[in-house]
Amino acid sequence: MNSALALLRKEEHISVSALNTYIRCPKQWQHRYLLKTEASHRASALAFGTAIHKALAAHYEALNDGKEELSHEALSTVFRDSWAFQLDGEVPVLLSDKESVDGLTDTGIKMLEVFLDKAPRYAGVAEVEMPWSIELVDEQTGEALPRLVGVFDAVVRNGDGGYLVLEHKTGARRFSEDRVAYDTQVTVYGLAAKLMGLGEAPVAIQLLTKTKNPAFELYETRRTAADRKDFIEMAVGVTRAIKAGAFYPVRDWPCRGCEYAHRCVAG
16 A cells, blocks of 8 residues: 555545445445454455556556556566465455456456557656545535545646546446446545645546456546535535444345455344
8 A cells, every 4th residue: 555645544534435335335334444344355356456556557657757668568467466466365355156367367468458559648647646635624514524535546747738637447347427427536536636736637537348358448527516515515424424323234236245244144
């Protein structure tokens, strides 16, 4: 983990991931963030995505240092090493019936090849894995929430000299218009970019599909003041619910793969 980000996370804070977890299932939030329940496994999608992120970070770090772009072979090596590290962790990685380690390794290497072929080349790279921390305030009461903490995958410069925040994602399919329009992370990143001195920087999602024939999709979008207001209202609501101890289970199909089901469903 980025040392600066680790330091920020030592203080009381909230994150997009934590907020989304609570919205998905308050009981899962309780196990993960409050009770610190030991997970039974890690989802393969999370471990695989982390390894791809590591390779893409290496790509932008080289450019940020003024070096030549890394080759596909070099990026594949970073991916392989990170993927092996994920698989060798204390918490086992759970593969689906249709997945295999070798199959996912080959898919990851193909995804990086597509990335190098299709990803835009920007005028410059300003930051890679840039940690940030901003203050949110309840507009109705004036009360400050726990600080919102996160990290930009990369911050690049457009041809006009302005900033663009990049968010790397892997997924099983292309994103729908609604997914792009309402993605909470995009809303938060736009807000954080402004408060961190990057101006009205748009956010670009760089999606690599984890499919037989991987594809690269770029979704560049902006958010409005109304979008940001909606997010703050959501963050206020979740924070209040957590303080009130509202930790109820949401039983649905994700329970099958939940890393805390062994404690939650069994009671």
